[in-house]
Amino acid sequence: DIQMTQSPSSLSASVGDRVTITCRASQSISTYLNWYQQKPGKAPKFLISAASSLQSGVPSRFSGSGSGTDFTLTISSLQPEDFAAYYCQQSYSSPPTFGQGTKVEIK
Amino acid sequence: QVQLVESGGGVVQPGGSLRLSCAASGFTFTKYGMHWVRQAPGMGLEWVAYIRSDGGHKDHADSVKGRFIISRDNSKNTLYLQMNSLRAEDTALYYCAKEDKDYGDYFAFSSWGQGTLVTVSS
Numbered sequence: 006d007i008q009m010t011q012s013p014s015s016l017s018a019s020v021g022d023r024v025t026i027t028c029r030a031s032q033s034i035s036t037y038l039n040w041y042q043q044k045p046g047k048a049p050k051f052l053i054s055a056a057s058s059l060q061s062g063v064p065s066r067f068s069g070s071g072s073g074t075d076f077t078l079t080i081s082s083l084q085p086e087d088f089a090a091y092y093c094q095q096s097y098s099s100p101p102t103f104g105q106g107t108k109v110e111i112k
Numbered sequence: 113q114v115q116l117v118e119s120g121g122g123v124v125q126p127g128g129s130l131r132l133s134c135a136a137s138g139f140t141f142t143k144y145g146m147h148w149v150r151q152a153p154g155m156g157l158e159w160v161a162y163i164r165s166d167g168g169h170k171d172h173a174d175s176v177k178g179r180f181i182i183s184r185d186n187s188k189n190t191l192y193l194q195m196n197s198l199r200a201e202d203t204a205l206y207y208c209a210k211e212d213k214d215y216g217d218y219f220a221f222s223s224w225g226q227g228t229l230v231t232v233s234s
Contacts, residue, residue, distance in 0.1 A: 051224075060222075096218055096220045099217075101219040106156045
């Protein structure tokens with residue numbers, strides 16, 4: 006199975022800050038990398054597919070990049086509604102696997 | 113709009129069984145593969161099982177293989193998860209999720225239900 010490792014596990018940031026979350030795969034997955042946002046008590050929301058394709062309706066302050074084994078999710082200017090947990094997930098091979106999550110908290 | 117509504121969760125003793133259902137609407141169910149993904153309390157996301165749009169291919173996580181079976185009824189727009197020989201470590205919120213693209217095995221989860229809670233406890 007492909008292991009996905011996110012860093013950091015949690016971070017504290019202020020509204021307006023630029024936030025970067027890193028995801029590393031245990032082997033090359035090309036750009037078969039997706040990102041999800043999960044708010045407390047809610048189902049995950051699909052943010053980004055294929056490493057960098059923003060889903061419809063997702064604000065442009067979110068962006069994704071990377072290929073191979075190293076990927077990043079960037080929030081250019083953190084908004085109050087962005088405080089949540091973020092998960093990366095590889096769709097290169099079965100079983101699909103998730104990172105352990107990054108919790109973005111208010112500083 | 114896509115709507116996925118899970119049901120069937122509850123409290124069950126170790127070794128017991130449950131069948132989860134997921135009623136789908138707002139899209140052409142017969143075109144999309146479907147998944148079950150679970151989340152233990154306070155933990156991350158774990159993929160459980162996948163079934164192709166026509167039901168012709170199924171895949172299960174090693175952690176549930178031989179105990180859980182995914183199925184679908186395309187005439188009822190409904191996804192199922194039969195869970196047998198349940199263990200305490202199966203306690204989780206179980207989500208059904210729709211594939212991102214039609215007619216393929218892409219393993220990207222574009223829409224999610226609200227989840228149904230399964231608690232395995234004596």
